[in-house]
Amino acid sequence: xxxxxxxxxxxxxxxxxxxxxxxxxxxxxxxxxxxxxxxxxxxxxxxxxxxxxxxxxxxxxxxxxxxxxxxxxxxxxxxxxxxxxxxxxxxxxxxxxxxxxxxxxxxxxxxxxxxxxxxxxxxxxxxxxxxxxxxxxxxxxxxxxxxxxxxxxxxxxxxxxxxxxxxxxxxxxxxxxxxxxxxxxxxxxxxxxxxxxxxxxxxxxxxxxxxxxxxxxxxxxxxxxxxxxxxxxxxxxxxxxxxxxxxxxxxxxxxxxxxxxxxxxxxxxxxxxxxxxxxxxxxxxxxxxxxxxxxxxxxxxxxxxxxxxxxxxxxxxxxxxxxxxxxxxxxxxxxxxxxxxxxxxxxxxxxxxxxxxxxxxxxxxxxxxxxxxxxxxxxxxxxxxxxxxxxxxxxxxxxxxxxxxxxxxxxxxxxxxxxxxxxxxxxxxxxxxxxxxxxxxxxxxxxxxxxxxxxxxxxxxxxxxxxxxxxxxxxxxxxxxxxxxxxxxxxxxxxxxxxxxxxxxxxxxxxxxxxxxxxxxxxxxxxxxxxxxxxxxxxxxxxxxxxxxxxxxxxxxxxxxxxxxxxxxxxx
Numbered sequence: 001x002x003x004x005x006x007x008x009x010x011x012x013x014x015x016x017x018x019x020x021x022x023x024x025x026x027x028x029x030x031x032x033x034x035x036x037x038x039x040x041x042x043x044x045x046x047x048x049x050x051x052x053x054x055x056x057x058x059x060x061x062x063x064x065x066x067x068x069x070x071x072x073x074x075x076x077x078x079x080x081x082x083x084x085x086x087x088x089x090x091x092x093x094x095x096x097x098x099x100x101x102x103x104x105x106x107x108x109x110x111x112x113x114x115x116x117x118x119x120x121x122x123x124x125x126x127x128x129x130x131x132x133x134x135x136x137x138x139x140x141x142x143x144x145x146x147x148x149x150x151x152x153x154x155x156x157x158x159x160x161x162x163x164x165x166x167x168x169x170x171x172x173x174x175x176x177x178x179x180x181x182x183x184x185x186x187x188x189x190x191x192x193x194x195x196x197x198x199x200x201x202x203x204x205x206x207x208x209x210x211x212x213x214x215x216x217x218x219x220x221x222x223x224x225x226x227x228x229x230x231x232x233x234x235x236x237x238x239x240x241x242x243x244x245x246x247x248x249x250x251x252x253x254x255x256x257x258x259x260x261x262x263x264x265x266x267x268x269x270x271x272x273x274x275x276x277x278x279x280x281x282x283x284x285x286x287x288x289x290x291x292x293x294x295x296x297x298x299x300x301x302x303x304x305x306x307x308x309x310x311x312x313x314x315x316x317x318x319x320x321x322x323x324x325x326x327x328x329x330x331x332x333x334x335x336x337x338x339x340x341x342x343x344x345x346x347x348x349x350x351x352x353x354x355x356x357x358x359x360x361x362x363x364x365x366x367x368x369x370x371x372x373x374x375x376x377x378x379x380x381x382x383x384x385x386x387x388x389x390x391x392x393x394x395x396x397x398x399x400x401x402x403x404x405x406x407x408x409x410x411x412x413x414x415x416x417x418x419x420x421x422x423x424x425x426x427x428x429x430x431x432x433x434x435x436x437x438x439x440x441x442x443x444x445x446x447x448x449x450x451x452x453x454x455x456x457x458x459x460x461x462x463x464x465x466x467x468x469x470x471x472x473x474x475x476x477x478x479x480x481x482x483x484x485x486x487x488x489x490x491x492x493x494x495x496x497x498x499x500x501x502x503x504x505x506x507x508x509x510x511x512x513x514x515x516x517x518x519x520x521x522x523x524x525x526x527x528x529x530x531x532x533x534x535x536x537x538x539x540x541x542x543x544x545x546x547x548x549x550x551x552x553x554x555x556x557x558x559x560x561x562x563x564x565x566x567x568x569x570x571x572x
Contacts, residue, residue, distance in 0.1 A: 099560030315367035325460025354538025406436025416446035
């Protein structure tokens with residue numbers, strides 16, 4: 001069962017008190033149970049943490065030998081997961097939570113010299129996989145040593161192909177993201193280790209879809225007994241779940257039977273839930289946190305105050321954006337949507353919120369450089385004007401749409417994405433005000449926001465939302481989920497026959513060069529329609545304590561399986 005708390009904030013004293021309690025408790029337990037674009041500044045690092053660079057670090061001639069043991073303490077969630085069952089919501093916190101404890105068939109490879117958004121796929125539960133010549137049948141062979149955690153009722157039994165089939169069938173019954181797999185005709189287990197996915201048509205993004213952190217293999221025994229995975233967490237991933245104190249911390253311990261050789265290195269993980277950025281920064285400076293994601297304006301001051309802190313940086317694939325109901329006034333008029341886009345001072349937001357280190361998103365984030373169309377470039381064509389900061393033209397468009405005196409709107413958002421996001425929200429509100437759109441901000445706690453507003457459950461008339469689009473690493477996921485009528489994140493109620501046809505066409509195109517041009521064409525079309533308004537985004541910077549080694553750039557929700565198992569602690 002989950003230990004629960006209603007505490008919402010942290011002070012430095014509370015961190016130290018909780019840390020002391022955790023340390024004493026863990027010591028007693030151990031005694032009882034031994035066992036981007038060229039204009040961006042280059043990414044930087046100090047000490048021995050691995051960076052995105054393929055060049056050897058200064059003063060380092062060879063990679064040090066990893067050590068096992070120790071504790072890795074981090075904070076990645078301003079608020080905790082609203083649910084522990086990863087099928088039941090799309091929350092970043094829930095999916096990232098799942099990555100520590102559950103497995104997928106494939107996952108994103110992480111290691112020296114691999115860019116964050118390269119999305120090279122690696123076997124997770126699958127030791128090998130192939131696609132038939134027809135491009136419609138994918139066969140995955142499971143590892144011989146893949147086992148469930150040695151906890152009841154699974155008790156360390158082998159993970160089988162039947163587990164994968166059952167999980168997929170359950171996913172398609174209950175998951176809020178099930179439409180992502182509508183392309184699948186059927187899934188069968190041909191033997192205990194072999195599972196085949198047969199598709200209805202060719203699908204360029206299928207391997208990336210299987211590797212994305214949404215289809216986790218869940219334990220049939222627990223689901224059948226409990227109805228869902230919200231009360232007990234037993235998976236086959238790198239860590240075994242110990243406890244979640246809501247609003248305070250998460251604890252997991254090393255899975256000694258994990259199927260990936262030599263991983264994880266650390267014996268335990270502690271995830272502190274700290275909603276206040278200043279408190280988390282104080283904990284990082286005091287080395288009470290081994291990892292915290294530092295907002296760009298704080299990076300240089302931190303380097304000056306704490307030269308021993310290490311840094312790993314990568315491009316930020318999330319997309320801050322305005323969205324609304326396109327079938328409700330005033331946003332059912334394309335001129336109003338275009339006006340909001342032309343009021344958006346994207347460069348100012350990058351300069352202020354990202355310390356001038358970032359770029360403009362299109363409807364594909366700039367971090368996915370292989371698929372991103374520069375909204376200021378010549379390839380954007382005539383629709384580039386809708387990305388241009390032009391308050392005068394924005395006011396003219398509002399007047400032409402029947403709003404010469406501006407608008408009074410409700411602006412919904414959540415503060416629980418952190419201080420940097422709140423700063424973006426305040427800037428975006430000022431941009432609207434400059435063209436006569438006045439807004440009353442109505443904030444929601446993260447759990448409410450993700451379960452209602454983000455799912456499109458909000459009153460659309462005279463209402464807009466400032467939020468984030470999820471960090472997908474495949475262009476189809478952004479386009480399909482956000483703009484296709486069957487998409488899992490189509491909270492705008494888009495149902496555009498031409499757009500849907502374009503999205504379906506690129507998904508069936510296996511030639512990458514041809515598909516890239518199709519994705520470019522979609523971005524041009526979306527710029528004209530402006531079904532939502534994407535802002536820019538900057539870099540992500542991991543601040544790491546001096547003891548951390550082999551922390552690699554993160555990309556999607558899979559940090560718990562892709563990055564943390566490779567981390568080791570070089571403490572005296």
